[in-house]
Amino acid sequence: MPQQPELDVPAHLMPGVRLRHYKGGLYRVEGACLIEATLETGILYRPEQGNAIHLLWMRPATAFDELVDTDRGQVPRFSPV
Numbered sequence: 001m002p003q004q005p006e007l008d009v010p011a012h013l014m015p016g017v018r019l020r021h022y023k024g025g026l027y028r029v030e031g032a033c034l035i036e037a038t039l040e041t042g043i044l045y046r047p048e049q050g051n052a053i054h055l056l057w058m059r060p061a062t063a064f065d066e067l068v069d070t071d072r073g074q075v076p077r078f079s080p081v
Contacts, residue, residue, distance in 0.1 A: 007034060010064075010065075013064055018080070019081060020078065020081050022075045022076065025048075025050075027048060029045050030044045032061070033058060044057070044058050063077065
């Protein structure tokens, strides 16, 4: 039987963690998933404001720790609240 891939969820991206996006939005981590095409760990998260609070979004776990270029210089894409 083939080996099952395992999720590698960083402690700062566990379910229930609240994050602020660098553009200001608030989000809550809902869980983790396996991205079928790459077998990477994905993080499911939900906005806490606006009209789309019923939607789940997903990003690779590694994308949460990326730095993004802004007019203030490089900042983390997400920061814990």
